[in-house]
Amino acid sequence: MSEELEGKHGVQSLEVGMGILKAMVGGQRSMMLKDIAAAAEMPPSKAHRYLVSLIRVGLVEQDPLTSRYNIGPFALKIGLVAIDRLDRVRLGMAAIAELRDTINETTALAVWGDHGPVIVRWERPNRPIIVNVVTGTHLKLLSSAAGRVFAAWLPRDQVEEQILKELASGSAPADIHTLDDAYAMLAEVEREGIAAISGNYAVKGVEALAAPVFNFKNELTMALVIVGVEGSTDMRAESPTIIELKKSAHNLSLRLGSTREVDSAA
The missing domain is CATH 1.10.10.10 (Winged helix-like DNA-binding domain superfamily/Winged helix DNA-binding domain)
Known part of the structure; x- marks a missing residue:
C-alpha cells in the first residue's frame, strides 16, 4: 500500500x-x-x-x-x-455573519468591556434600509437589548453600580424607576432567554433583540444582537427571527464548551 x-x-x-x-x-x-x-x-x-x-x-x-x-x-x-486556544470573538464574528445570512437583518456582537457592554463587530444585511451600528459603541444596561442580557446574567455586584447610575441620570426607560423595577425586568429577560426592546430603545426609531452566549464555565461571555428599524423586525416570541437568534447563540455556547440547558427553538 x-x-x-x-x-x-x-x-x-x-x-x-x-x-x-x-x-x-x-x-x-x-x-x-x-x-x-x-x-x-x-x-x-x-x-x-x-x-x-x-x-x-x-x-x-x-x-x-x-x-x-x-x-x-x-x-x-x-x-x-x-x-x-479558542478565539471566542473570532467564533462570535462567524456566528453573526451566518445569522445575518439566515435572517437578512443587521447583526452584531457585544462583549463586556472596561465600561460595560461594547459592540466589537456588526454585519450589514442585503436590504435597502438598515441600521448602522458603530463598532466600539458602549451600550446602556437598561435601554439596550445587549445591555439587558449582560445585566440579567452577570453577577449583580458587577452590574448594580452601573444600573444605579443609569437610574440616577434619567437614561433608563420610562417604565423603569427603581432598582426593583430594573431587577423585575431583568428577571423576565432571564425567564424568556432573550432581551427584546422596541419603543424604549436607547436610539429613537430603533429596535433590537439580543441573546446570551455562555462559555465552558457556563458564564456569560458574549451577546448576539439583531438591530432593525422600529416596526421592521418580527418581535413575536415564536417568530423565525427569534428562533434563529436563540439557535445561533445556543450553538455558539456549545462550541465554547457550555453545558447549560437552553431551549434554542423557543
Whole structure:
C-alpha cells in the first residue's frame, strides 16, 4: 500500500478508540462497561480491550471502587488546552455573519468591556434600509437589548453600580424607576432567554433583540444582537427571527464548551 493511500485510509483502531471516547463524553457521567459498549455499538469484550489501552495513555480512568469509567487526566488536559486556544470573538464574528445570512437583518456582537457592554463587530444585511451600528459603541444596561442580557446574567455586584447610575441620570426607560423595577425586568429577560426592546430603545426609531452566549464555565461571555428599524423586525416570541437568534447563540455556547440547558427553538 502506498504512503498516500495509507494516509487517506487512516488508522481504523484509532477511530474505534475515538468512538469509545465520544460515547463516554455523550454519557456526561462515569459509565459501566456495558453502557459504554452499547453507546459505542460494539461488544463489551472489544470495548474493554480499547479501554485498557485508553487507560494506559491517560485518556480514560477507572474507579477501583465502582468499576465505572470516566474521562482521564490527559483527556481533560487536551480539553483545557483546546478551550484556552479558542478565539471566542473570532467564533462570535462567524456566528453573526451566518445569522445575518439566515435572517437578512443587521447583526452584531457585544462583549463586556472596561465600561460595560461594547459592540466589537456588526454585519450589514442585503436590504435597502438598515441600521448602522458603530463598532466600539458602549451600550446602556437598561435601554439596550445587549445591555439587558449582560445585566440579567452577570453577577449583580458587577452590574448594580452601573444600573444605579443609569437610574440616577434619567437614561433608563420610562417604565423603569427603581432598582426593583430594573431587577423585575431583568428577571423576565432571564425567564424568556432573550432581551427584546422596541419603543424604549436607547436610539429613537430603533429596535433590537439580543441573546446570551455562555462559555465552558457556563458564564456569560458574549451577546448576539439583531438591530432593525422600529416596526421592521418580527418581535413575536415564536417568530423565525427569534428562533434563529436563540439557535445561533445556543450553538455558539456549545462550541465554547457550555453545558447549560437552553431551549434554542423557543
